[in-house]
Amino acid sequence: MLRLALTPAASSPRSTASAARPTSTIRRTSGRGRWQDPARSKAVAQPYQLESRRLSAKWTRGFAAHLSLLVFVAVFGIGVAQAEFDDEEGDDDVERVVVASGRVGIPQSAGSESETRQKVTIELPERDANACRSDPTRGPEIVDIEGGHFWRGSLYGDSDEKPVHKVAVQPFALGRCEVTVAEFSIFVEDTGYVATADSGDCRAVNEEGTTFVDSVNASWRDPRYPEVAQVASMPVVCVSFDDALAYAQWRAARTGRPYRLPTEAEWEYAARGGTTTARHWEVYQRASQCDFANGADQDAKSRFEQRSNVECADGHVVSAPIATYRPNAYGLYDMLGNVWEWTADCWHGSYEDAPIDGEARAQGSDCSRRVVRGGSWFYGPEGLRSAKRSKDDPARTYNSVGFRIARTH
Numbered sequence: 046m047l048r049l050a051l052t053p054a055a056s057s058p059r060s061t062a063s064a065a066r067p068t069s070t071i072r073r074t075s076g077r078g079r080w081q082d083p084a085r086s087k088a089v090a091q092p093y094q095l096e097s098r099r100l101s102a103k104w105t106r107g108f109a110a111h112l113s114l115l116v117f118v119a120v121f122g123i124g125v126a127q128a129e130f131d132d133e134e135g136d137d138d139v140e141r142v143v144v145a146s147g148r149v150g151i152p153q154s155a156g157s158e159s160e161t162r163q164k165v166t167i168e169l170p171e172r173d174a175n176a177c178r179s180d181p182t183r184g185p186e187i188v189d190i191e192g193g194h195f196w197r198g199s200l201y202g203d204s205d206e207k208p209v210h211k212v213a214v215q216p217f218a219l220g221r222c223e224v225t226v227a228e229f230s231i232f233v234e235d236t237g238y239v240a241t242a243d244s245g246d247c248r249a250v251n252e253e254g255t256t257f258v259d260s261v262n263a264s265w266r267d268p269r270y271p272e273v274a275q276v277a278s279m280p281v282v283c284v285s286f287d288d289a290l291a292y293a294q295w296r297a298a299r300t301g302r303p304y305r306l307p308t309e310a311e312w313e314y315a316a317r318g319g320t321t322t323a324r325h326w327e328v329y330q331r332a333s334q335c336d337f338a339n340g341a342d343q344d345a346k347s348r349f350e351q352r353s354n355v356e357c358a359d360g361h362v363v364s365a366p367i368a369t370y371r372p373n374a375y376g377l378y379d380m381l382g383n384v385w386e387w388t389a390d391c392w393h394g395s396y397e398d399a400p401i402d403g404e405a406r407a408q409g410s411d412c413s414r415r416v417v418r419g420g421s422w423f424y425g426p427e428g429l430r431s432a433k434r435s436k437d438d439p440a441r442t443y444n445s446v447g448f449r450i451a452r453t454h
Contacts, residue, residue: 052119079390163235170376171312176368177222177378178278182231184296184387185219188376192403195314196321198396199432205394206432214403219307220449222367223280223386224292229265230277232292235299240265240288242442247283249444250363250423253412254349257443270363278366280336280384280447286415286439289387289448298449307451308405309390309434312418316380318373323430324381325373331368334426335359337371338382341425355425363422364445381429385417392416414438421445 145187177186198209203400247263250256252271263269265283284292307315312346318325326332335342336359341349343358361369368378391410393399400406414436420428423445427433437446 047429054384058198061108065294087243105196136271141437142169154232169374170372172371174367176372177225178368179225181225181277185224185228185450188221189218189454190311190315190375191218195317197310197313197399197432199430202323202432203243203434205434206396208396210399210401210408212310212314212401212403214311217307217311218452218454219311219315219377220451221372221376223384223447223449224289225277225367226275226281227266227278228279229281229284229292232295236295238288238291238295240283241285241440242283242288246446247442250349254345257445259321260444263444265442270365270444273363275364276366279364280379281363282384282447283442284387285442286437287385289371290440292448293450303453304450305453306387306389306448307416308403309388309416310403312386313431314403315375315377316373316419318375318377318380320374320431322402324426325431326371333357334382334429335370337373338420338429339365339370339379339422340382340420340429341423345422361422365422379419381419382418382422382424384421385435385443386419387446387448388416388418390416390418417446444449 110286163241179186183257192213192215194211194213195217196209197212199206200209207215214424233240242264243266245261245264247260247265247268248257249260249263249269250271251258254271256338260269263283265281265288268283291305293304295300316325321327322328324334324338334340340355342355344360344362348362359365359370364384370379370382372378373380389405391405391407391412392414393406393410399408415438417437418433419433420430420433437443
């Protein structure tokens, strides 16, 4: 844990000497064998004393300014970026972690806001081999998420992740996993829906693994992964924002429940899982990217030489079946890595004037671009951050972009 220790300044040598000075009427002058009356030396000493006081006051003001800055960094950092590890031994099946969490009260009136900070113990669940493996005709598994408050954005990330600001999120539900190929297939069969990429114009990664190019043969049915066959339990990709929205609306009509796409604020709140670190697994001392996220690793390097950013290997070069990795503290799988996920928000290049109530952003934004979150198998650690944002044309498709659905309580 990073601790900031503020040590009181030692007493000034000048002031210490002054305090210890005898009060006799005569004193011996330094380095000389004579005795001198203080009254005679006062006129000579006074200018030096005045200069000493001036320098002392200047030093005090400078120290106070630095001290104020240190206190600001310490207090602000607790709410935004710091985590505290708990090394206590416990259950081998659960890692227990203490994180510093900023909990911000909803303003009671204009201009007033209450704020408290508390330590929260997070239990990290193990991977559930049966997660999201039920009958796909029943639709995606849904996790209820309590509302709360969090700091959205990053002090150290990209410019579009700033300014960091407090957001209140109402209770909602979110898909435990990304929508799968099997689940999307049922939607298409039930409705006769023609997906955007059914014409075969999904953008697929090139042979070198350096970028994405138009592919006349790629679609959600076959995303043309290099040397990897798509299976039904993989997240559906090569779907546009419009395709994702159509699926959510179909689920809502079929069940009578308010399914939709998550807002960007809901997505980040859920992805963080109560943490304030760049990636939710970084609060766990023994964590590795390959345990929690499908990103560019040594397996990716075996196929795409330039794609490796970490030393571990997870057995997957491109998209992996859902719930292959460990979930975050909310029991959500693949919030970072695997595939990018569409959100309901229109794009804006910063968080200036962004909603603070967790709602989707539309006013004053560019709705010809929609926000995607979470990174994908194509990215290393820099692209796999809870605050990481990107955007795309709502009608464009990639074999690294999918979605998960949300539901209003």
